[in-house]
Amino acid sequence: MVMKTEAWKRYNARTIWVSLAYAVFLIGAVFGFKHHLFAGPVRYVVAVLPALPIIGLFVAMGRYLVEEQDEYVRMLMVRQTLWASGFALSAATIWGFLQNFDLIGPVDGYWIVVVWYFGLGIGSVANKLSLGDGGC
Amino acid sequence: MENRLRVLRAERSWSQQDLAERLEVSRQSVNAIETGKYDPSLPLAFRIAELFDLPIEEIFVSPARRSSKAI
Numbered sequence: 001m002v003m004k005t006e007a008w009k010r011y012n013a014r015t016i017w018v019s020l021a022y023a024v025f026l027i028g029a030v031f032g033f034k035h036h037l038f039a040g041p042v043r044y045v046v047a048v049l050p051a052l053p054i055i056g057l058f059v060a061m062g063r064y065l066v067e068e069q070d071e072y073v074r075m076l077m078v079r080q081t082l083w084a085s086g087f088a089l090s091a092a093t094i095w096g097f098l099q100n101f102d103l104i105g106p107v108d109g110y111w112i113v114v115v116w117y118f119g120l121g122i123g124s125v126a127n128k129l130s131l132g133d134g135g136c
Numbered sequence: 137m138e139n140r141l142r143v144l145r146a147e148r149s150w151s152q153q154d155l156a157e158r159l160e161v162s163r164q165s166v167n168a169i170e171t172g173k174y175d176p177s178l179p180l181a182f183r184i185a186e187l188f189d190l191p192i193e194e195i196f197v198s199p200a201r202r203s204s205k206a207i
Contacts, residue, residue, distance in 0.1 A: 005162070072165035072174050131173050133164050 011064035018056035083123030088116040
C-alpha cells in the first residue's frame, strides 16, 4: 500500500458495500434455489443477482482510476490492473486449452475474478521490483 | 528524467513530504520523480516549475540535450 488517498478511501468504501451486497444476494439466491422458491424466468434474474456486485467491484476500480488525483499512484494501479488482466486472460486461455484436450475438468467462470485479483498482487510485486513502490 | 528537484528542495530545507504537500501529491510521487523513476505529466511539471518559480527546463533536463552533450 503506497498511501491512502481520498479516492482510495472511496474505493475501499465502495468495495465494502458491494461485498456486503454480494453476500446478501448470494445467500439469498442459494437459499431460494435450495428451497425451490423461484420458478420460470425469475430464476435467471436471481441467478444473475450475485454477479452484479462482482461487476460492481470492477466499476469501483474504474471509478477509482478516474477519481485518483495523484498521477503516480494512479499509474501504479493502472500497471497493476494491466498485470491482473494479462494474468487472468492468460490463465483462462491455458485452462481452456487444457480443458479442450480433456486434461482437466471445467471450472466455474466466475473464478476468473479471483485469478484477476491474484494478478493485482502480481502487479504490486512487479511495481515493487521495477519502481520500488508496490502500489495500492 | 534527470532533474534538479532534490537540489531545489534541499535549498529550501524541505522534506519530500513538505514538497508533496505543496504539490498536493504523495511523498512517493516526489520520490519517484526525484529519482527519475517517473516523469511527471506536463500539468504537474508546470506546478513544480511554478512552485520553484523557475522555467521547466531549469528543473528537468531534456533527454535530447543530455544525449547531445554526451556526444
